[in-house]
Amino acid sequence: MSAPPLLDVRDVSKVFTMGGVLSRKQIRAVNEVSFALSTETPEIFTIIGESGSGKTTLARMIFGSDVPTSGELKFEGRDIAARRGADRLAFMARVQPIFQNPFEAFNPLKRVDRYLASTARRFLNARTEAEMEGPMDEALHHVGLSLKEVKGRFPHELSGGQLQRTAIARALISQPSVIVADEPVSMVDASLRMAIVNLFKRLRDELGVTIIYITHDLATAYYISDRIIIMQKGHVVEMGPARPILEAPQHPYSQLLKRSVLSFDDAGRGLITRSGREEVDTSAEALVKGRLEPAEDGRLVRVG
Amino acid sequence: MADDILTVEGLKAYYQMNYFGVEREVRAVDDVTMRVMANEIYGIAGESSSGKTSFIKVLAAAIRPPFRIVDGRVTYRFNGKPIDVAHAGEDEIAKIRWKHLSYIMQGSMSVLNPVRRVRSTFEDFAFRPMGLKRDAFWEAVEAHLARLHLEPGVLRAYPHELSGGMRQRVTIALATVCRPEFIIADEPTTALDVVVQKDVLAMIREVQQALGSSVVFVTHDMSVHANVTDRLAIVYAGRIVEEAPTRTIFTAARHPYTRHLVASLPRIGDTSPKPSLEGRPPSLAEPPAGCRFHPRCPIAVERCRREVPVLEERPGGHRVACFRADEALPAEKILNVEEPLS
Ligand SMILES: Nc1ncnc2c1ncn2[C@@H]1O[C@H](COP(=O)(O)OP(=O)(O)OP(=O)(O)O)[C@@H](O)[C@H]1O
Ligand SMILES: Nc1ncnc2c1ncn2[C@@H]1O[C@H](COP(=O)(O)OP(=O)(O)OP(=O)(O)O)[C@@H](O)[C@H]1O
Ligand code: SF4
Numbered sequence: 005m006s007a008p009p010l011l012d013v014r015d016v017s018k019v020f021t022m023g024g025v026l027s028r029k030q031i032r033a034v035n036e037v038s039f040a041l042s043t044e045t046p047e048i049f050t051i052i053g054e055s056g057s058g059k060t061t062l063a064r065m066i067f068g069s070d071v072p073t074s075g076e077l078k079f080e081g082r083d084i085a086a087r088r089g090a091d092r093l094a095f096m097a098r099v100q101p102i103f104q105n106p107f108e109a110f111n112p113l114k115r116v117d118r119y120l121a122s123t124a125r126r127f128l129n130a131r132t133e134a135e136m137e138g139p140m141d142e143a144l145h146h147v148g149l150s151l152k153e154v155k156g157r158f159p160h161e162l163s164g165g166q167l168q169r170t171a172i173a174r175a176l177i178s179q180p181s182v183i184v185a186d187e188p189v190s191m192v193d194a195s196l197r198m199a200i201v202n203l204f205k206r207l208r209d210e211l212g213v214t215i216i217y218i219t220h221d222l223a224t225a226y227y228i229s230d231r232i233i234i235m236q237k238g239h240v241v242e243m244g245p246a247r248p249i250l251e252a253p254q255h256p257y258s259q260l261l262k263r264s265v266l267s268f269d270d271a272g273r274g275l276i277t278r279s280g281r282e283e284v285d286t287s288a289e290a291l292v293k294g295r296l297e298p299a300e301d302g303r304l305v306r307v308g
Numbered sequence: 309m310a311d312d313i314l315t316v317e318g319l320k321a322y323y324q325m326n327y328f329g330v331e332r333e334v335r336a337v338d339d340v341t342m343r344v345m346a347n348e349i350y351g352i353a354g355e356s357s358s359g360k361t362s363f364i365k366v367l368a369a370a371i372r373p374p375f376r377i378v379d380g381r382v383t384y385r386f387n388g389k390p391i392d393v394a395h396a397g398e399d400e401i402a403k404i405r406w407k408h409l410s411y412i413m414q415g416s417m418s419v420l421n422p423v424r425r426v427r428s429t430f431e432d433f434a435f436r437p438m439g440l441k442r443d444a445f446w447e448a449v450e451a452h453l454a455r456l457h458l459e460p461g462v463l464r465a466y467p468h469e470l471s472g473g474m475r476q477r478v479t480i481a482l483a484t485v486c487r488p489e490f491i492i493a494d495e496p497t498t499a500l501d502v503v504v505q506k507d508v509l510a511m512i513r514e515v516q517q518a519l520g521s522s523v524v525f526v527t528h529d530m531s532v533h534a535n536v537t538d539r540l541a542i543v544y545a546g547r548i549v550e551e552a553p554t555r556t557i558f559t560a561a562r563h564p565y566t567r568h569l570v571a572s573l574p575r576i577g578d579t580s581p582k583p584s585l586e587g588r589p590p591s592l593a594e595p596p597a598g599c600r601f602h603p604r605c606p607i608a609v610e611r612c613r614r615e616v617p618v619l620e621e622r623p624g625g626h627r628v629a630c631f632r633a634d635e636a637l638p639a640e641k642i643l644n645v646e647e648p649l650s
């Protein structure tokens with residue numbers, strides 16, 4: 005029998021209930037999502053989608069911060085939600101998150117180097133300053149920072165990009181096998197963005213780390229991804245090899261996404277127009293009724 | 309000029325700290341002079357930690373120690389009445405906030421109270437300035453949310469119940485619902501997918517044109533600048549190094565740093581090596597002498613190490629701070645094309 009997949013996501017759904025007793029409303033944030041990542045071939049698996057389509061919710065279930073309403077998530081063959089105690093800690097060291105908004109992810113009252121140190125203490129069992137600082141400095145160097153630059157500083161004393169890179173460095177400390185990166189480059193300029201996605205490539209190719217890369221940036225997604233899923237309203241609408249899909253998307257929403265990427269052709273003419281989103285059928289009912297069907301290049305496209 | 313709604317003159321604003329008896333000064337805004345006219349969108353671009361947020365914190369009169377204004381003036385003219393927010397008192401500033409001047413902060417959570425529903429935040433900030441009856445007020449708020457593709461249901465949510473991009477749109481809605489004359493926005497669309505981003509940018513432009521208001525729009529994303537701004541300033545290490553009508557920046561930039569930025573724009577389907585700048589962004593605590601760009605500039609000469617180039621006015625509303633701005637240099641020389649960081 006072959007080894008179980010590294011990560012197995014099967015028919016996972018998440019329903020939230022919002023509002024008071026009188027105005028209760030159910031939100032289907034994630035709807036029957038399935039995919040598997042293999043142990044043998046580390047990859048960059050990209051999730052792109054509409055704002056509010058369930059990407060962060062799916063990510064939170066993968067690194068174990070939230071449990072699915074239905075369906076299963078397994079890491080190396082074992083249920084993620086069922087892990088407790090030392091077993092859970094070991095899992096957390098191996099599957100590390102990078103949170104969406106660094107301004108929210110950091111405790112504003114805690115110096116950022118203390119935050120990194122607590123990660124080193126927790127996962128590397130580091131006790132002395134020297135034991136902690138070595139891995140911290142190394143992780144910071146991967147993202148173009150150094151311990152000297154961040155030492156003693158509070159989150160608000162760093163720029164948005166510096167804080168985002170510190171968040172990435174924190175995730176590297178425990179030398180994880182999976183990194184779930186929720187919009188890790190949205191806060192940084194184009195040149196740093198390239199440096200960070202190149203770092204992801206290097207982690208994949210040299211250290212065998214699998215990266216789940218959530219992004220709104222189609223250009224870097226094209227540049228580094230092996231596979232991609234495109235989400236809308238909690239549903240996967242297209243899934244498969246990244247480049248063919250981004251070159252010639254088939255689902256109407258994927259096509260709209262590609263069309264909406266801003267161009268430079270009319271720079272400075274102030275001609276920006278609406279996306280025409282209303283013209284694409286985006287009703288939740290249609291999505292629920294549809295199903296994923298195999299199409300060319302081994303991709304799946306939601307039809308019906 | 310009569311049309312100026314904001315004039316900034318010789319502005320210097322530093323973080324002045326004292327760590328265990330050692331003075332440390334971060335010169336995040338260093339001698340900035342610029343103006344924003346009525347009815348325009350003025351963009352500010354620059355790499356991470358170049359001082360963009362610091363600069364507009366001063367414009368928004370939202371600074372606190374250890375950040376201090378060391379020199380200069382920041383004068384707004386609302387209804388023809390000048391007010392220098394670099395020196396005005398807190399009560400004078402309170403009078404213009406929200407109604408005349410609104411500020412969308414980077415990261416945006418700070419205005420949303422985590423333990424209160426979004427609805428209460430709208431009530432706190434917008435009800436009085438809008439001066440409408442209750443029903444009309446909520447109708448206006450819901451109509452405004454719809455422009456940002458938000459359902460009225462978000463009003464009932466707590467901030468943590470919304471996705472990152474939904475929260476970002478809620479803060480944009482808060483800052484624009486009172487239809488202020490001057491909007492300062494710091495990376496307001498970084499958390500949005502490209503479809504929603506396009507609609508939000510179009511909305512900002514529509515609101516701005518309908519009211520003839522002014523917007524200062526900060527982002528590192530050059531494609532956003534290309535599509536919404538009328539004029540664009542490029543900031544490097546706390547200084548404006550080039551400023552021009554946006555089209556000029558994309559087609560006829562003169563500063564080597566700007567030309568590098570424009571040349572390295574990412575495009576889908578392109579996996580070719582991008583030009584990259586050598587060296588690291590400068591430290592604002594110990595900025596390089598002379599032209600701050602000189603350690604990374606592929607065409608630097610001896611003079612650049614000693615003298616600070618001034619931001620000189622050229623024809624076509626174009627300002628550039630570079631000693632070699634007039635030389636016709638081959639693009640390869642300026643752009644320094646090499647392998648990306650691996
Ligand atoms: N704790 C919660 N309680 C109630 N609803 C929630 C909660 N967390 C998320 N949601 C809802 O679930 C849906 C999906 O949210 P999620 O954060 O996963 O979206 P996303 O794809 O990450 O969006 P973005 O690109 O804007 O970050 C949204 O409608 C959101 O309002
Ligand atoms: N409260 C503070 N105390 C000390 N230094 C600070 C403080 N806030 C910012 N800085 C420093 O000032 C410099 C400029 O930061 P700023 O936030 O203005 O950059 P930015 O251009 O907005 O960058 P980004 O694109 O990453 O948001 C950085 O070196 C930053 O570390
Ligand atoms: S002044 Fe000198 S160093 Fe500065 S940008 Fe111009 S050529 Fe380069």
Ligand SMILES: [Mg+2]
Pocket residue numbers: 059060061104186471472473
């Ligand atoms: Mg999200």
Ligand SMILES: [Mg+2]
Pocket residue numbers: 163164165360361362414494
């Ligand atoms: Mg900033």
